[in-house]
Amino acid sequence: MLISIVAPCFNEEDVIGRFHEAVQKIAEELLPLGHDMEFVYVDDGSSDRTLTELERLAELDARVRYLSFSRNFGKEAALLAGLRHASGDSVIVMDADLQHPPELIHRMVELHAQGYDQVIAKRTRTGDRLTRTVTARLYYRLINRLVDIELIDGVGDFRLLSRRVVNAVLDLTEYNRFSKGLFAWVGFPSTTFEYENAVRAQGHSSWNFRSLLNYGLDGLLSFNNRPLRAALYLGMGLLLCTGLYTAWIVGAALINGVQTPGYVTIITAVTAAAAMQMIMMGIIGEYTGRIYYEVKGRPHFLIKATNVERSHDRPSCGGHAAKDLIP
Structure with a gap:
């Protein structure tokens, strides 16, 4: 089975090399079990040397595929681009800052082999500020009373998706995307396990109060009227x-x-x-x-540099090729 690692990147020049070494090690451990890997990195318009680092990794490892946006289009666009260009039988979505522990990939693969289409990692809030923990709990309690799907506190984008889940998500072509909600909306057999929250390996998070507030409003408005x-x-x-x-x-x-x-x-x-x-x-x-x-009907993103061939694009469930722009 081919497993695709999809990792959005934004100003990760200091940590992307360490992240790739970590997932490379996991790939070597899974290879005797019949699992191969590819690594799909999406540079979301970084202002540092992230693209240069991705080009270097691609020269050293033929399994590395990268896309670089013409500007910062946001994490939702980066996730969409990564899913569109992932060729794996299953796809693991994770952040490149090592807050999503790569060693958990083993457990995801094991649970996927038991028949689950989505294997979801739920982080504990150990180490979070009390105000953030309380605010998050109140938000999820409120939103689950309003929306038509269930959103779980601590569940983010870190998860394994089967190919049929990926195709189902790609069939949802809406411009205003809230991936956490889309993953819940498509359904399919799912399981969740907890892990301890990890500290960011380098730099600072680009998520501030305003961006978190906007993200929360997107979740509230995207799935109900x-x-x-x-x-x-x-x-x-x-x-x-x-x-x-x-x-x-x-x-x-x-x-x-x-x-x-x-x-x-x-x-x-x-x-x-x-x-x-x-x-x-x-x-x-x-x-x-x-x-x-x-x-x-504008495209979700524009790509300025990539080593991905157009022939790798997979059609969606409906048979229509995914739409993006690669000048």
């Missing part, structure tokens, strides 16, 4: 409150006569109504913006 329904209910509730308040004012005027209206009450009501309108417009705008990007 309940925020739109909530906006409708909110508007109906506000209309009901306004009707009750109007009836109360008219009744008070009929009984007690016209009095000078309260300034605070008016300002509060106007401000609350304006805030609700802005929230509803924002929710509608988010969905409209996603439709806008889908309709334009």
Whole structure:
């Protein structure tokens, strides 16, 4: 069985060599068991010497295949590119910063041999800040009440996918991608095991609070329309409150006569109504913006350098070749 390692890279020049040595060692250990490996690295528009390092690795190891984007398109685009260009019977998606321990590949392969199409590594939150742990738990509790799939706290992109799962994910051609949700949406027999959280080998994570917040909103909006329904209910509730308040004012005027209206009450009501309108417009705008990007039909990424031949591209389940641009 051919196993493809797909590893997105962004400014990983200091660690990519160590990562490749680690997965090379695993490949040598699996070879006597009948498993061969290829390594698909996707340079997501790095500003350092990551591409130079990938070119060097490709010269030293014929199993290395790399793609380099024309700019930073984001991790979701890098994952998509890696899956499109992976030729393996199974694909293991992992980060190149060694936070995903390569030694866990053995366990993934063993569980895959038992018939699982997805073998998912779930990290513990050992060592995480308390605020991040609490925030993550609250987020997953909220999102699992809203979306139509189950997202598990601690589960990320580190997983083994069978070829039929990869093809199913590639059939989902949407522009706004949330891979963690897509992997859950396609289904197929899956199993999960835990591992201790590893410290990043070099450098700093590019994920800050803003990017994590945007990523969380993508997960919330990508798999349901309940925020739109909530906006409708909110508007109906506000209309009901306004009707009750109007009836109360008219009744008070009929009984007690016209009095000078309260300034605070008016300002509060106007401000609350304006805030609700802005929230509803924002929710509608988010969905409209996603439709806008889908309709334009732009490619998910552009490739400026690669050693991958076009003949390696696999068709999706529907038989259509994957679409990307390699100038």
